[in-house]
Amino acid sequence: MKTVVISPEIATYGAMLIGGVVRDAGHEVRLSTALAAGDAGAVLLSLYSTQHLMDPAVKAFVASVREEGKRCYVGGPVSAYPEYVLGELAPDAVVVGEGEETVTRLLEDGVSPDLPGIAYLDAGGRTVLTPPAPPAPVRHRSMPLIPPTIGQQSVRGANVYIETHRGCTGACTFCQVPRFFGREIRSRDLDEVRAEARAFKEMGVSRVSVSGGTGSLYGYDGTTINNDAVIALLEVLAEEFGPKNVSAPDIRVDALTDEVLEAIKKYTIGWLFFGFESGSDSVLRQMGKGVTVEQMHEAVAWSRQHGLKVAGCFIVGYPTETPEDYEATKAFVEEEMLDDVFISVAEPIPKTPLADLVLRTPHEENPVYVPHAGEYHSLHLTEAEARWFDLSMHADMYKPLLHVVTDEVFNVYLTEARKQGEDVRRVTGLIEKYDGA
Ligand code: SF4
Structure with a gap:
């Protein structure tokens, strides 16, 4: 059967690998980043973001594939929460976890309770989860299908x-x-x-x-x-x-x-990218990072002794992050003068401990929902959005090379802060729908 492996917008490594597995099993297969089945009779939709599950274009595409009588299977990182995928997109099945061992049998034999590593809805609309497939071997495996x-x-x-x-x-x-x-x-x-x-x-x-x-x-x-x-x-x-x-x-x-x-x-x-996440030992402990702020400082110094540039990723708006924790993150950025900084609002990927914590945290205590009442109150941001916005500008001020926050940069940061907050609230709504009390 002609098959298309689709990963929206980006040709991900995972989609290429699955394409290679299907090709090596003797099927005619191509890769696409566009939501279009073309002449394929089966679609393998590889989704790497929870946002895809709420994307109207993705929902409409899955529905149209099935209306045409074609088969649509969803895999990728979202398969870690198959009931969400089935509930939001209603594909023929979800390939759960590492899909290499499952996907060819699914294409050849269709959905079956005897096939490990899939999830599907039975005739009564109940989720059926077959036993997990074994982890895929990483040696002697197919070469990716490269677009x-x-x-x-x-x-x-x-x-x-x-x-x-x-x-x-x-x-x-x-x-x-x-x-x-x-x-x-x-x-x-x-x-x-x-x-x-x-x-x-x-x-x-x-x-x-x-x-x-x-x-x-x-x-x-x-x-x-x-x-x-x-x-x-x-x-x-x-x-x-x-x-x-x-x-x-x-x-x-x-x-x-x-x-x-x-x-x-x-x-x-010659760059190192560290997932620092926070400058507060308390938040690091709650995140299960397994490292301390002191170790972070040592790693930066050690890297610089070797002549490397250092970039850092940070997470703001963790449900338990206090204003003092956030100030500690700012101080870390200030002290280390990192060469580049990437910031995210804490996103609760379903089924992670963070998702459980978010479910236990009332909205009125969750920085993603709490209105910001401080310096940026006139911008009508939530506390998490304000921290994202503030840390972005702060990091620019403390980069070794001069970065001027122009009106344009200000507006780009503001837009991104709001988008991140909105995206995280949408994911939070989703986990509340499926895993909330
Ligand atoms: S568990 Fe922590 S250290 Fe490992 S990949 Fe994830 S963020 Fe990085």
Whole structure:
């Protein structure tokens, strides 16, 4: 059966991998980022954001595919909460978790209670969840199906994030990675990563990032950072694309060694991206980050000793974040003068501990809903939105290079602050609908 794998707007690595699995099973398959089935008889819709479940265009597309008598299966990160997917989009089935072992059988045999790793609605509208499929092997697997337009794609500067390993040893309350892929690290063979890098290069890719929870956990065996494996990985990617076109984002501050830092300096663009999240030890504890503010400071200093630039991600509006906690985050940003800063309003991904906390937090105590009464009260923001807005401007003031907050920048930040608040309230509404009391 002709099949199309669709990931809206971005050709994600996961969609490409599933496309490769389907191709290698002998099916005619193509990849698309547009919501259009064309002549395909089956659609595999790979959704990577909870927002997709509330997107009218996605809902209308799934409905139209089914009205045409075609099959529509949904997979990707949203499959971690299949009842939400079934309730909002009503596809034929959800491919739950890692889909490589399931998707071909689903295409060939259709929905069945005997097929592990799927969820569907029975004739009575009740959710049926079959037993979980085993974790997919990361070795000797299909090469991704790479679209010819991949070289024009840019996701935070990279054409593609190459998956080098699955899982994360962390247990951050807001994060889906350890819940989706597990806390044990499953690393790919370096030869397979190299072959895949070459295939991407042949298709026009020039800039890549390492994807997989925490970059320096490649080759981790449960005891110590595997310096040799991380160095070899970055060296291979640098050989293929050149160091100026490789980045190794998202590294935990407690997953560093001198050797890893030196390899990042030598084989990548020379930036570290730390998920700091907060400058308050209290919030870090509540987030389950497993690190302290002191460790964060040490990691920045250590990275700079190796001549690396440091970017940081922060989360504001965590349900229990107090004004004092937020001030501590501002102070951290101020003190460290980070080279770049990325900020998010705390989004409760369904089924995470953060989602449970949000459900337990009354709206009148949740910063995402509480009206901001301070400095920006005339802008009619919520407390979380005001913190996003304030921290964005604050971070610009304390970057090593001068960033002037013009009227245009002010308006861009204001719009983004409101959008983030609105998106998080929509997700909160969704988890209240499905998991609320
Ligand atoms: S360290 Fe990063 S990938 Fe791991 S659980 Fe925390 S946020 Fe997720």
